[in-house]
């Protein structure tokens with residue numbers, strides 16, 4: 001995944017036509033598309049393969065099981081065409097290792113979640129999970145755009161691992177704030193796919209990011 005636009009679309013729609021339409025409209029502003037359960041359950045797993053023909057797909061199954069089950073899930077996702085998967089870290093080193101092995105390292109690990117409830121259980125353990133992600137050879141972590149200070153803290157822990165940050169737009173976070181704090185990519189869902197003009201919505205976020213990147217040049 002090459003950081004060009006620095007936007008990952010969270011494609012949390014449930015219909016095939018809408019999914020393909022949004023990707024088609026916003027494609028020139030995206031580096032990847034994140035596919036989660038709503039779309040997979042709405043359309044079927046084949047949507048992973050279909051979208052993968054248009055853009056790199058991050059399969060956000062938030063994998064959280066024993067090592068053997070994790071391995072089976074990751075193998076299926078990769079066979080369907082995913083470029084990377086997303087796993088939870090709270091299941092521990094062995095479970096994460098199974099994901100790393102099955103994907104040849106193409107795993108992003110959830111650390112602290114972006115919603116208010118994320119502060120209850122995920123915040124207190126996020127730093128340990130981030131350290132584990134680095135030690136186990138994951139590609140990156142997921143950290144909250146709603147709390148840029150936490151992205152900065154995670155950056156100190158994970159070094160050069162990729163940080164992808166959800167919570168921009170509908171959850172109140174700002175793309176440039178997340179990038180300034182140390183994120184490599186922002187994850188944006190509703191702010192794009194619920195917009196009347198999805199291409200324009202993606203362009204607006206892309207322009208905000210481009211302004212920020214020019215500012216730090």
Ligand code: O7M
Pocket residue numbers: 010011012036060086110112113114115118142144166167168169170171187188189190191
């Ligand atoms: O922009 P939104 O709020 O419509 O969508 C955000 C997306 O990011 C949505 O797909 C969530 O499932 C996901 N997400 C969070 O919002 N918060 C998190 O802490 C973690 C994720 C995520 O992508 O985890 C991998």
